[in-house]
Amino acid sequence: MDFERYPTAPGKMVRIELVTDIAAPIERCFDLSRSIDLHMASTNWTGERAVAGVTSGLIGLDQTVTWRGCHFGLRIQHTSRITAFDRPVYFQDRMVRGCFRSFCHDHFFESILGQTRMKDLMVLEAPGGLLGSLAESLLDGHMRSLLERRDCSIKQVAESDAWRSFLRG
Secondary structure (H helix, E strand, O other): OOHHHOOOOOOOOEEEEEEEEEOOOHHHHHHHHOEHHHHHHHOHHHOOEEEEEOOOOEOOOOOEEEEEEEEOOEEEEEEEEEEEEEOOOEEEEEEEEOOOOEEEEEEEEEEEOOEEEEEEEEEEEOOOHHHHHHHHHHHHHHHHHHHHHHHHHHHHHHOOHHHHHOOOO
16 A cells, blocks of 8 residues: 555644554454554553543444554543445544544554554644644654554564464454
């Protein structure tokens, strides 16, 4: 997938693009990416927990999850809905409620010679005003680090037998 096909809206926004190659089947990588339990394990350093909606297992189309965690020393709550879903190649989560002006995370998956290329496109906008512009510069690094750590966890779990503890059946 070409990220340029998904341009951001005009104005200042944080746009994060990551590509991770994983030596595991596409279906496994796709499902691990929508695992609430793996998300919590990969963000445990923030104390992030699913507190409403889908709170364990796999999230799917039109389902929501509310996350609560600590970022920048603040207790943050964020609710997302899965707004697009095409297993095993794509899904999207969008903010329903939270501290951002807008937040959208597109997850793309490609099977390449028995491996999976996982691509993330996260676009977010902080609340307005002068503080919003300052916040966006801080958010870029923080959210990039969070997403890199999460993708690394997905890769490690997918490439080992650990995936069995997150995907039943």
